Amino acid sequence: MKTRLIVFGSLAALFFFILQIQGANLKTDATPLGIIDLEFADTGERLNAVLFGWSNADVKANIYxxxxxxxxxxxxxxxxxxxxxxxxxxxxxxxxxxxxxKAVYVVGVLDLIENKIMLDSLAGSFSDFTLMLTNWCAGAKFLLLLVVILYIVISMPFIFFYKNK
Incomplete structure (x- = not known):
């Protein structure tokens, strides 16, 4: 399990770092959170405001x-x-x-759905429903992931205590 944690943790950190570097152009005064602003664009007006000034190629690359x-x-x-x-x-x-x-797999599915809808939105194929669905998927994804991270953080003292028994 330790090897899996190191391998998957290293690869996740590497791709997180790559996403931050590649997505740096997506952080502007109007979109300080970058791609996250797109994830939470819940209206057509907000979507257009977020996409204004962004390169479609940069957005697509970040999503891919x-x-x-x-x-x-x-x-x-x-x-x-x-x-x-x-x-x-x-x-x-x-x-x-x-x-x-097991719930983390739900997070992954929500992220996949959200990414697919964002690609469709980028191509001009969106509705109030799809924007709301993207927003909901992003919110649920982040909330569930936060619960997982809190569980891990709360568990850390017990891991060290358990190892020292």
């Missing part, structure tokens, strides 16, 4: 790189949550970690 990033961060967080579950003596916390290790 994200498609490669998704499996690595999903596998990293899934493995990390599962590893953390082993450190707990509480049955409910063990179960939470095992459940969250």
């Amino acid at each position: 790189i994200d498609f490669v990033f998704i499996p690595f961060y999903v596998l990293f967080f899934s493995t990390a949550a599962l590893a953390c579950s082993a450190a707990w003596t509480s049955i409910s916390m063990k179960h939470a970690g095992k459940s969250l290790s």
